[in-house]
Amino acid sequence: MNKDHYMMLAVKVSLFSNIALCIIKVVALVIVDSLAIAADLGISCVALAVSVILYYAIKISNRPADFLHNYGYGKIENVSEVIEGVVLVGLALAMSFQAIMHIIRVEEVKEPWIGFICSLVGVAINFWGSYYILKLSQESASPALKAEGLHFKLEGYISTAITLSFLLIIIATRAGFDRMVNYIDPGATLFVSGVIAVPSARLLKEAFMKLLDASMEESGQMDVVKVLARHMDKYCNFKDLKTRTAGRKRFIDLHIIMPEHIPLKKGHSVISDIKKDIDLLIAESEVTIRMEPCGKDCSFVRENKKCPYIE
Numbered sequence: 001m002n003k004d005h006y007m008m009l010a011v012k013v014s015l016f017s018n019i020a021l022c023i024i025k026v027v028a029l030v031i032v033d034s035l036a037i038a039a040d041l042g043i044s045c046v047a048l049a050v051s052v053i054l055y056y057a058i059k060i061s062n063r064p065a066d067f068l069h070n071y072g073y074g075k076i077e078n079v080s081e082v083i084e085g086v087v088l089v090g091l092a093l094a095m096s097f098q099a100i101m102h103i104i105r106v107e108e109v110k111e112p113w114i115g116f117i118c119s120l121v122g123v124a125i126n127f128w129g130s131y132y133i134l135k136l137s138q139e140s141a142s143p144a145l146k147a148e149g150l151h152f153k154l155e156g157y158i159s160t161a162i163t164l165s166f167l168l169i170i171i172a173t174r175a176g177f178d179r180m181v182n183y184i185d186p187g188a189t190l191f192v193s194g195v196i197a198v199p200s201a202r203l204l205k206e207a208f209m210k211l212l213d214a215s216m217e218e219s220g221q222m223d224v225v226k227v228l229a230r231h232m233d234k235y236c237n238f239k240d241l242k243t244r245t246a247g248r249k250r251f252i253d254l255h256i257i258m259p260e261h262i263p264l265k266k267g268h269s270v271i272s273d274i275k276k277d278i279d280l281l282i283a284e285s286e287v288t289i290r291m292e293p294c295g296k297d298c299s300f301v302r303e304n305k306k307c308p309y310i311e
Contacts, residue, residue: 008058010136010137010145011055013129013133018044020125021122021125022041022044024121026041032112034185035186036192038189040119040122040192043158046091050080050083050087058145073247078210078247079211081206084147085208089196089197093197099193100186112169119163123156123163126156129149130150130156134146134149150203161188169185210246215245216252220250223281227277231270231274235258236298249286250282252282252285253287255289255291257294260293275289
């Protein structure tokens with residue numbers, strides 16, 4: 001399978017899983033009338049919308065570079081991350097407000113057993129979807145798919161918390177703590193809202209920074225430096241190392257200073273070897289290396305020593 005196939009398969013898993021989750025939670029909400037399930041349903045509706053956006057984003061990001069988009073369409077994946085982050089943060093704030101209103105004006109939860117069973121099914125679907133999508137995101141090196149896989153895992157933890165809240169309602173009702181039961185559902189909703197808000201804000205910040213042409217992660221930059229160090233005996237120096245990301249693609253730009261006497265063909269061969277080694281270490285990378293002649297301003301010239309690169 002090629003990377004594009006992995007990505008489309010992951011998007012289809014996300015899409016059908018979210019459709020199943022939405023149907024289950026709509027049924028549960030109608031029967032149980034729980035604010036926690038309403039919050040969970042809101043998250044699943046957002047996830048379904050993002051899955052649709054992601055489907056088209058992946059198709060667009062796979063287009064080759066053209067006259068209008070010289071570096072390709074990779075940033076569309078970062079745009080889908082930003083959309084997901086904004087909507088989730090907004091949803092967390094809205095559900096927090098609703099939870100506080102329900103604490104002030106208490107409402108009873110109906111049929112907690114139905115809520116417990118539906119939430120338990122949601123836990124299974126979310127964790128299965130998270131495992132499968134994260135596995136496919138590693139194969140495709142897509143940040144949008146990684147964000148979607150983490151979203152599924154987050155939903156799994158949220159569904160687990162809601163399942164436990166229904167179990168607590170059932171136990172408290174049987175034990176005769178009727179007054180306390182009415183506060184469990186809005187309390188669980190507040191907890192869920194907090195769990196959503198923190199990672200969603202982090203996702204939004206990271207995706208927004210990528211849209212501003214942030215550099216590659218530190219580990220990726222160190223991989224570039226390691227490759228350059230491996231070939232250090234073939235060139236004088238390097239400078240102006242610049243990196244940026246666009247979706248799953250990595251763009252690397254630098255200048256290599258070559259010995260003055262080296263033939264153009266040999267210099268081109270050295271640069272080709274460096275590019276190949278970077279490509280092996282960093283998937284989906286596009287490397288641009290500009291060759292410059294030695295400016296005779298090194299320590300060997302200043303100290304009147306023989307250039308070590310002269311054969």
